[in-house]
Amino acid sequence: MTPTRTLDVVTQDRESEARTPAKPLRAIPPAARDGYAAQPPRPEWPGPALLDLSRIAPGRPTAQGEVIEVSGRIVDGDGRPVGGAVVEIWNCNAAGRYAHVDDANPDAPLDPDFHGFGRLMTDADGRYRLRTIRPAAYLARADIGWWRPPHIHFSILGGGPRLVTQMYFPGDPLNAQDPIHMVIPPDQRPAAIAEATADGLVWDIVMRGRHRTPFEGD
Amino acid sequence: MTASNKPTFTPEATIGPFFPFRFTDGSQWQALPAPGTGHRADGVPVALTGRILDCQGAGIRNMIVESWQANAHGRYRHPDDDHSDHQGDAPLDPAFDGFARVRTDADGGFRIATIKPGAHPAVSGNAMRAPHLRLTIFGSGIDRLVTFAYFDDEPANPADPLLASLEEPDRGRLVARRSPAEDADGSTAYRLDIVLRGDAETPFFDDWQE
Numbered sequence: 001m002t003p004t005r006t007l008d009v010v011t012q013d014r015e016s017e018a019r020t021p022a023k024p025l026r027a028i029p030p031a032a033r034d035g036y037a038a039q040p041p042r043p044e045w046p047g048p049a050l051l052d053l054s055r056i057a058p059g060r061p062t063a064q065g066e067v068i069e070v071s072g073r074i075v076d077g078d079g080r081p082v083g084g085a086v087v088e089i090w091n092c093n094a095a096g097r098y099a100h101v102d103d104a105n106p107d108a109p110l111d112p113d114f115h116g117f118g119r120l121m122t123d124a125d126g127r128y129r130l131r132t133i134r135p136a137a138y139l140a141r142a143d144i145g146w147w148r149p150p151h152i153h154f155s156i157l158g159g160g161p162r163l164v165t166q167m168y169f170p171g172d173p174l175n176a177q178d179p180i181h182m183v184i185p186p187d188q189r190p191a192a193i194a195e196a197t198a199d200g201l202v203w204d205i206v207m208r209g210r211h212r213t214p215f216e217g218d
Numbered sequence: 219m220t221a222s223n224k225p226t227f228t229p230e231a232t233i234g235p236f237f238p239f240r241f242t243d244g245s246q247w248q249a250l251p252a253p254g255t256g257h258r259a260d261g262v263p264v265a266l267t268g269r270i271l272d273c274q275g276a277g278i279r280n281m282i283v284e285s286w287q288a289n290a291h292g293r294y295r296h297p298d299d300d301h302s303d304h305q306g307d308a309p310l311d312p313a314f315d316g317f318a319r320v321r322t323d324a325d326g327g328f329r330i331a332t333i334k335p336g337a338h339p340a341v342s343g344n345a346m347r348a349p350h351l352r353l354t355i356f357g358s359g360i361d362r363l364v365t366f367a368y369f370d371d372e373p374a375n376p377a378d379p380l381l382a383s384l385e386e387p388d389r390g391r392l393v394a395r396r397s398p399a400e401d402a403d404g405s406t407a408y409r410l411d412i413v414l415r416g417d418a419e420t421p422f423f424d425d426w427q428e
Binding site: 004005007010013014015016017018019020021022023025026027028029030031032033034035036037038039040041075077079088090092098099100101102103117119153155161162163164165166180184185187188189190191192205206207208 | 225226227228229230231232233234235236237238239240241246247272273274278280284286294295296298299315316317319338340341342343345347352354356357358359360361362363364378379380382383384414415416419420421422423424425426427428
């Protein structure tokens with residue numbers, strides 16, 4: 001049996017220090033490996049091929065900042081597309097503020113034209129595409145000068161163990177100073193950074209787990 | 219990224235402090251049919267209540283708890299659970315998906331209203347899986363954590379292969395206790411506190427090997 005992992009504590013992150021289990025994760029006995037990867041109910045979808053977060057609704061003004069598109073393909077460890085997966089996306093605005101009640105950053109104003117969150121479903125080939133505003137860096141802890149680099153949060157349900165992750169931007173010098181980014185093992189960090197292409201940012205995602213992902217309609 | 223034959227799995231990250239409320243509040247992602255509908259899931263309505271605690275024993279607000287379980291007949295709504303190796307024929311319940319997502323309150327408290335899952339045969343061997351919920355926990359500062367919640371009045375618990383893989387007191391840390399004071403809305407309440415770190419740390423599991 002493969003040894004189980006012990007989770008890393010993010011340095012300088014007091015929440016991580018207070019909340020990360022100290023003991024190694026336990027192995028699930030083979031006879032009990034019957035969770036069948038949680039299958040959340042599908043959101044109301046298919047919608048448009050493109051999830052557009054750059055404006056609150058059609059006809060409303062475009063949010064402040066640089067409009068970017070991010071696209072990619074979600075596959076499992078065998079390279080098979082994860083079709084019909086529910087993808088949740090959220091990011092802060094061009095000033096570095098989330099449209100969330102807990103974000104009270106006084107130096108970063110809310111943008112009335114930006115919510116910065118939405119859901120989509122991957123197509124049968126595992127592809128997704130979204131348009132949003134390039135998020136700014138923001139000061140996560142003023143006392144130690146910890147700036148979070150620009151990043152977009154992704155949550156993927158349906159297709160192996162649940163994945164919550166963050167997409168980083170290529171070439172950003174803050175990446176290498178961010179404890180949350182640097183807790184990723186060095187050989188895996190490139191997999192958390194999107195690629196800049198003529199077609200916008202491209203970020204492919206590889207999910208763990210042996211279970212086949214059911215397609216919509218299965 | 220996938221130039222070699224061996225893919226690099228996308229690394230996990232903390233969900234952070236700003237997971238949108240829209241993704242939990244008013245969501246259809248509750249284990250039971252939405253209030254006001256005429257649908258009733260098969261089985262006994264239960265509520266799993268508890269608090270999520272840090273290393274100081276303090277409740278943690280704004281944690282996300284996801285629950286996933288079999289229906290009252292012991293069947294998961296998943297294409298791989300075709301019951302071809304099960305005794306009998308456990309049906310799907312059209313009124314029950316088995317997935318729920320809630321957010322902890324200011325005291326770290328949560329309440330998952332669902333139905334008690336059925337026992338079902340283990341995927342190998344002759345053991346039965348006792349009724350249980352699979353809980354996945356997210357929050358600022360941590361990556362995903364996976365644990366399980368059992369019910370203290372289930373005679374199937376001692377033979378459950380996952381519970382049996384643990385020693386006391388860890389085993390008891392996965393067993394929710396009957397909590398009559400919290401019964402509400404016709405549901406039978408069970409209580410389980412989840413300790414993320416510390417002496418009474420809840421056992422968490424590695425599902426990457428599943």
